[in-house]
Amino acid sequence: MINDQNTPRIRTERRDAAKNRQLILDTAHRLFEQFGVEQVSMNQIATEAQIGPGTLYRRYRNKGELCQDLIKDSVDLFFDDIEEYLQENDQVPPNQKLKEILSFFIRFREKKAQLLTGVEEAKSTNPLKSRSKSPLYAELHQILVELFDEMEANENTYSNSAFKADMVLMALSSDSYFFQKDVRGYSPEEILELLSSTLIYTKKGF
Amino acid sequence: MINDQNTPRIRTERRDAAKNRQLILDTAHRLFEQFGVEQVSMNQIATEAQIGPGTLYRRYRNKGELCQDLIKDSVDLFFDDIEEYLQENDQVPPNQKLKEILSFFIRFREKKAQLLTGVEEAKSTNPLKSRSKSPLYAELHQILVELFDEMEANENTYSNSAFKADMVLMALSSDSYFFQKDVRGYSPEEILELLSSTLIYTKKGF
DNA sequence: ATACTAAATGGAGACCTCTCCGTTTGTCAA
DNA sequence: TTGACAAACGGAGAGGTCTCCATTTAGTAT
Numbered sequence A, B: 001m002i003n004d005q006n007t008p009r010i011r012t013e014r015r016d017a018a019k020n021r022q023l024i025l026d027t028a029h030r031l032f033e034q035f036g037v038e039q040v041s042m043n044q045i046a047t048e049a050q051i052g053p054g055t056l057y058r059r060y061r062n063k064g065e066l067c068q069d070l071i072k073d074s075v076d077l078f079f080d081d082i083e084e085y086l087q088e089n090d091q092v093p094p095n096q097k098l099k100e101i102l103s104f105f106i107r108f109r110e111k112k113a114q115l116l117t118g119v120e121e122a123k124s125t126n127p128l129k130s131r132s133k134s135p136l137y138a139e140l141h142q143i144l145v146e147l148f149d150e151m152e153a154n155e156n157t158y159s160n161s162a163f164k165a166d167m168v169l170m171a172l173s174s175d176s177y178f179f180q181k182d183v184r185g186y187s188p189e190e191i192l193e194l195l196s197s198t199l200i201y202t203k204k205g206f
Numbered sequence C: 001a002t003a004c005t006a007a008a009t010g011g012a013g014a015c016c017t018c019t020c021c022g023t024t025t026g027t028c029a030a
Numbered sequence D: 001t002t003g004a005c006a007a008a009c010g011g012a013g014a015g016g017t018c019t020c021c022a023t024t025t026a027g028t029a030t
Helices: A015-035 A042-049 A053-059 A063-088 A094-111 A113-125 A135-152 A161-171 A174-182 A188-200 B015-035 B042-049 B053-059 B063-088 B094-111 B113-125 B135-152 B161-171 B174-183 B188-200
Strands: none
Touching (some): A042 A053, A042 A063, A063 A135, A161 A174, A174 B161, B015 B053, B015 B063, B042 B053, B094 B135, B094 B188, B113 B174, B135 B161
16 A cells, blocks of 8 residues: 555556656646645646646646645545544544544645645546545545444444435535635634534434 | 516616527527537537627626526526425424425426536636525525524524535535435435435434 | 567647637617 | 717637647567
8 A cells, every 4th residue: 555656566667757757746746836736737737847748647637636646645644643543542432533533634634725625626527426536535434434333333323324424524525614614704623513513413412 | 586687787788688698598508408518618609609709708707607597597486486385384393394495406406407517517616616606505505594593493502504504505516416326326315315314303313 | 789569758739718809789868 | 860888799819628649768578
């Protein structure tokens, strides 16, 4: 899982290709930093990196994939944090764990806001495959489902953990999250509270 | 509210302009019907209608606005239905009313799937103003908030009706709704059940 | 070294969205 | 009628996304 496209490949990546990949990543990073992810076009990246558009699109089918590659490391660290937390706190009640995970994610989202939005936007623009198969989404969904299941273990409701997990992630998508912040005026902390009181603490009053 | 851009305007719409508006609407409707909303470009509409791109964009800033104009009438009917239902059933418990409204909306969404998606997509692509100010969204939100408030009237939770309403609408956005259908494999009825059991029947087991 | 081959490259080009602006055309007042 | 003028028009063009493919080139087997 650690080296996926870095070191040895199925038949090794050509040296020039590897060099170009790094060149693209560096250029994109620099331009994103300077102008903001939103403002930078694939064109611009190609031009700045002095490669043809074809070369760029060959490696990344769209800006989203590029963004994805750029946060890959952060995402890995993020999941490491979660795993560590879960291992050290497996006796904690599941709803508390859930809330903590959401808190982790919100912090992550705040830190990587632009790139995350970049990932999501392209996903929807392009293959219409929704924001489904982003590894981040899928893996996080899996974790949430397990916690929801653990929560409902001693309840009578028929399980809808997968749905709840989708709701949570939906609510924390760029679209929804920034709508809550910018239009509704909530702080990250308030969003966390609203979300947990709405979707996590389902039994009893609150 | 009834005549907004139809009959008398602030200073009447020029006859040629009115004619063109209708021409655009007809052309778009025809092309959408024939090829699907997704597949038809603004360009194509302009060409087919034999008008310059500038003329088209002058009237509709993007495809979303065009779609919006195309479903305006259906939307009005939709709200009429809701209003009628609410007036005839104001003694029914609010959670039941809520569920019924959602059912209305899901049916509407199924019927106007393509145009609705068209509206939402452009909204997010363009002014980044999120899917907020679509009249449909805003008005529906308002109705949901009132019902949630009514529901919580005799409970102790501090009100988060606005948030819940946002969650519901988020869950029924094209993005989320079709994800649930296509990827998770739920039927419209199942989505309705999941949604109500998750967000509406908050008190007690189910 | 040499030839072979699959990967990598770059740029032309198809098609798109959206803006700008010089020109045309209803409309209304004189 | 006849101006005058704001509204409407159309199309050129800037800038994007993404594809295709003829050409180049890095590894590898001989």
